[in-house]
Amino acid sequence: MTPPAPTRHTVFFISDGTGITAETLGHSLLSQFEGIQPAQVRMPFIDSDAKAADCVAQINAAGTKDGNRPIVISTLVNPGAATVLRQANALILDFFGAFISPLEAELGIKSSHTIGRSHSLVNSSEYVARMDAINFTLAHDDGVSSAELDKSDVILVGVSRSGKTPTSLYLAIQFGIKAANYPLIPEDFERNKLPDGLSKHRHKLFGLTINPDRLAAIRQERRPDSTYASIENCRWEIDQAQKLMRREGIEWLESTTKSIEEIGATLLQSLKIDRRTC
Amino acid sequence: MTPPAPTRHTVFFISDGTGITAETLGHSLLSQFEGIQPAQVRMPFIDSDAKAADCVAQINAAGTKDGNRPIVISTLVNPGAATVLRQANALILDFFGAFISPLEAELGIKSSHTIGRSHSLVNSSEYVARMDAINFTLAHDDGVSSAELDKSDVILVGVSRSGKTPTSLYLAIQFGIKAANYPLIPEDFERNKLPDGLSKHRHKLFGLTINPDRLAAIRQERRPDSTYASIENCRWEIDQAQKLMRREGIEWLESTTKSIEEIGATLLQSLKIDRRTC
Numbered sequence: 001m002t003p004p005a006p007t008r009h010t011v012f013f014i015s016d017g018t019g020i021t022a023e024t025l026g027h028s029l030l031s032q033f034e035g036i037q038p039a040q041v042r043m044p045f046i047d048s049d050a051k052a053a054d055c056v057a058q059i060n061a062a063g064t065k066d067g068n069r070p071i072v073i074s075t076l077v078n079p080g081a082a083t084v085l086r087q088a089n090a091l092i093l094d095f096f097g098a099f100i101s102p103l104e105a106e107l108g109i110k111s112s113h114t115i116g117r118s119h120s121l122v123n124s125s126e127y128v129a130r131m132d133a134i135n136f137t138l139a140h141d142d143g144v145s146s147a148e149l150d151k152s153d154v155i156l157v158g159v160s161r162s163g164k165t166p167t168s169l170y171l172a173i174q175f176g177i178k179a180a181n182y183p184l185i186p187e188d189f190e191r192n193k194l195p196d197g198l199s200k201h202r203h204k205l206f207g208l209t210i211n212p213d214r215l216a217a218i219r220q221e222r223r224p225d226s227t228y229a230s231i232e233n234c235r236w237e238i239d240q241a242q243k244l245m246r247r248e249g250i251e252w253l254e255s256t257t258k259s260i261e262e263i264g265a266t267l268l269q270s271l272k273i274d275r276r277t278c
Numbered sequence: 279m280t281p282p283a284p285t286r287h288t289v290f291f292i293s294d295g296t297g298i299t300a301e302t303l304g305h306s307l308l309s310q311f312e313g314i315q316p317a318q319v320r321m322p323f324i325d326s327d328a329k330a331a332d333c334v335a336q337i338n339a340a341g342t343k344d345g346n347r348p349i350v351i352s353t354l355v356n357p358g359a360a361t362v363l364r365q366a367n368a369l370i371l372d373f374f375g376a377f378i379s380p381l382e383a384e385l386g387i388k389s390s391h392t393i394g395r396s397h398s399l400v401n402s403s404e405y406v407a408r409m410d411a412i413n414f415t416l417a418h419d420d421g422v423s424s425a426e427l428d429k430s431d432v433i434l435v436g437v438s439r440s441g442k443t444p445t446s447l448y449l450a451i452q453f454g455i456k457a458a459n460y461p462l463i464p465e466d467f468e469r470n471k472l473p474d475g476l477s478k479h480r481h482k483l484f485g486l487t488i489n490p491d492r493l494a495a496i497r498q499e500r501r502p503d504s505t506y507a508s509i510e511n512c513r514w515e516i517d518q519a520q521k522l523m524r525r526e527g528i529e530w531l532e533s534t535t536k537s538i539e540e541i542g543a544t545l546l547q548s549l550k551i552d553r554r555t556c
Binding site: 009017018019020021024025028029032033034035036042044045069071075077091093095096098099100102103106107109111127131134135138165166169170173174259260261262264265266268269 | 287298303307310312313320355371373385405412444447451537540542543547
């Protein structure tokens with residue numbers, strides 16, 4: 001007995017602001033349902049009754065076309081626009097309606113309901129720290145001077161193409177963390193210890209390792225048929241890197257099946273660091 | 279009359295997985311309340327009853343210390359852990375409880391409730407596209423060959439330090455969009471048109487401009503007391519860049535007071551492009 005084919009639904013992400021929260025929320029919810037692949041429509045900057053009325057028209061049209069009510073993930077805070085939106089023939093999951101009221105009661109203050117306020121952060125110390133961290137990480141990708149390592153929050157170590165760069169950039173953009181990289185190379189393995197400049201930062205070090213087959217495949221795309229990309233060399237480098245990290249007492253994670261979000265969360269927990277502000 | 283000082287609350291972000299969704303959600307909620315600066319505790323990977331019980335102890339301890347119930351933003355999907363968590367003396371905002379049930383009814387299927395599933399995306403085409411886009415954007419920051427522009431989804435143009443690089447990286451990491459940059463320089467203004475290699479990609483072009491005082495301040499940090507950083511030169515470059523973009527029919531945005539999230543959402547809407555998969 002095969003399960004019935006999933007019915008077709010369109011999902012709308014509707015927001016006064018950028019729609020990032022609505023979309024993150026929505027993806028997280030939808031990922032809990034196997035086998036559905038709904039059409040997705042992002043509608044940011046819905047900050048007036050007229051724009052909300054336009055959304056309602058689009059939602060109802062999609063419902064007619066699909067033969068099923070659309071699903072609406074809304075982070076609208078503007079009361080007028082939210083009221084208009086409720087006229088749509090759809091399942092409306094209203095993020096602010098569900099959570100803002102209990103928070104107002106708990107905190108004993110009223111919410112600002114300011115349109116787009118949650119992303120008007122450009123002058124906040126948190127935003128400045130994120131931009132600084134992006135610049136730092138770009139300037140210090142793959143090898144850094146000792147002086148600059150003093151300024152870093154985290155130093156990722158691992159063999160070439162083990163995932164250090166995307167992880168560093170994610171940490172910078174998401175958390176404002178200044179992440180430097182240090183690629184482990186054959187000279188480090190021959191020396192059998194970390195360079196002196198790195199040892200004194202051991203509390204900031206976090207290692208990445210990777211499955212040798214996966215590493216060989218990634219390197220093969222970069223430099224086809226090179227020694228660098230050969231499975232024998234990849235096995236040797238990873239084995240040496242793990243021995244070095246074990247000897248130096250560096251915590252590490254295998255990146256093969258982990259997303260940058262998972263690596264980042266594990267690293268922050270392990271090094272006991274948190275989102276930065278200036 | 280001064281308003282009363284806000285009471286002290288600790289906010290916990292609790293998740294089976296990385297906690298990114300709980301934190302995004304939580305920041306969005308908290309930003310609606312003026313003047314509160316709660317202590318924030320991220321507790322990822324809470325995937326057992328024992329770990330949930332440990333959370334409850336920490337939540338209750340914080341409540342005793344603060345003299346106020348903590349606020350808990352939970353994205354727990356594990357029913358056992360969620361039940362344990364409900365024993366905490368806190369305001370618990372339960373994301374899955376509030377939204378999963380109505381979704382199950384609407385879709386007519388049960389949710390998978392798989393722990394951490396929402397971030398186990400490493401082998402998905404969406405994740406692969408994001409990693410490809412990060413590599414592309416890093417390789418093509420500040421000037422690209424015409425051949426490579428064919429592969430880009432977006433080409434950001436603007437004067438040096440107008441915000442192109444952080445925006446490109448955000449688009450790559452968040453949406454898997456291959457974003458190239460083209461810095462507008464005095465040669466472009468003298469020539470009075472875009473280079474031939476760019477003109478044929480006009481549908482992918484998006485401009486960034488910036489307030490001259492802000493630009494001068496940013497450049498001053500990079501190259502103090504240079505002509506490059508002088509307010510006169512910044513005014514001239516921005517004026518020329520805007521004339522060129524207007525002449526070429528390029529949509530642009532002033533980045534001065536906009537976050538990369540806001541710039542990104544505006545750009546996607548304007549160019550009518552969406553999240554990429556392979």
